[in-house]
Amino acid sequence: MAGLIPQNFIDDLISRSDIVEVINARVPLKRKGKEFTACCPFHNEKTPSFTVSENKQFYYCFGCHAKGNVIGFLMDYEHLSYVDAIESLAADQHLDVPHEDNGQVNQQKQDKQPLYDILKQASELYQQQLKTSERAIDYLKQRGLSGEIAKQFKIGYAPDGWDFLTSHLGKSKEHLLALSKTGLIVNKDNNKTYDRFRDRIIFPITDQRGRIIGFGGRILDQGEPKYLNSPENAVFHKGYELYGLYESKQALRKIDLIIVVEGYMDVVALAQHGINYAVASLGTATTTEQIQKTFRTTHEIIFCYDGDNAGKKAAWRALENTLSVIRDGMVAKFLFLPEKEDPDTMVRKEGKQAFEQRIKNATTLSEFLFNNLISESDISTQEGKALVASKANKLIQKMHNSLFKDLLIKQLSSLVGLSQQHLEAKISSADKASKPVPKTVKPVRGQQVQNNKTRIAITLLLQNPMLASHHKVPDDFKNAFTKGLPLLYALQKTIESNTEISSAALLERFRDNEHEKALQRLSMLQTPETENADNIIEVYKNLIERLSYEDRDEYFNYKIKNNEQLTAEEQKEYLELCIK
């Protein structure tokens, strides 16, 4: 269940989000009548049976029966936990996820706030220091950076000295603790501390919402290490963050492509030359999480590396990680710079236009993949071909089903002279062995009697929550005899707790409930009753009245058949029912 995130927030989040937009950003959709379709991202198919309903804000696959609302989609598609799916959706809407005032999550949040505060104060202090240090200003000027760019990226300067931060920001025990938790100061054995960043240019690293979560520091002169990062801490997780992503989003309304580079200086230098769509991974390899995050912002990624061996290796890691996240409609390319050059030196040397020309000519993923494999073996021999096929198979197995995957298999087939069917069979058999068997759908635990009208009533109420205020479900449905009526009652009560609730949010309230699967199925059900919008209230009202009558009737029949005694009150009710 939702746990500590207030239910009303989740309702509201679902109503604000558009499932078509969210899915379309990941799986390009085509309009088909009232709905949208695509080839299903959850099973292998050539003709689209994956359907997204804009009205209902649900998706459904007629092939593999995957279904759900926007949160369920994010959980399944991006392998997110429930809370992470909500966080991700909220971040898209620029919303903070509130947590109810109890428990661990709130505690964690309280623990984080002082860290954000101290990081912000430190950043401001470093920026002030930059203004007073001629040496640092000269250094940046020498690298061709203007004051505007320094300001845009909040570049600062950490002066030389061991206790600059503690003397300015370590005013209290709490401040000192926060400084130490962020890693801005380092604790020594003798209870003393010293500043981590000394005599360095400071690049603040921001999260998706623009909060400073850590710093990168570059040395001004010669010295080691050239670059120094904040250590991981409660708010800074290297493998998840990208330097410059927030700034790109601020600078551009629509981002057609993103170039992933290695260093802070590269991002800033490119921005200085008007290429403000560069981000840096905060380590040598770009992680799958970073690639996923980037693909949420754009459809095209250009990985840019040095042409030397280390660069090629890093690029190959990026390729491997890209394969496991790439879907149709996403593009990944690789740009190798001449040896000894990086984007910073390159763009300063040749300018924006020439650099953008390099981006245009970047190597496609498939080219890089196959060229690299071929370079490692002699494909004029059968042995070499087999080696290429087996290596390529291992990589292709990681991919989601997509046309792109099919094309790679086709290319491999012509390269090694094995039929596509043969390769596909190999890939999918390995695939099946590595994937867990999907959970089977549990039947709805029912009571004694089934009544098809119940299904229709539940469907109507689920798809049109406003019906709850037009015709109330009677209280005795709570313990009704007929299967499904207690669920109808539960739906009524849930809607009463938030009369504005949308269908998709209503479904969300039943996540992990025993009826979740049944409700998901009914949420997409189309019947003459659900399709006839004109007299839906009337139809629903009649259904409820009819169900109420039939339930009591069944109940009395059951009692009488089993020779159970009716109470005086029941006898009276039964008589009334009989003459109805």
Ligand SMILES: [Zn+2]
């Ligand atoms: Zn499917």
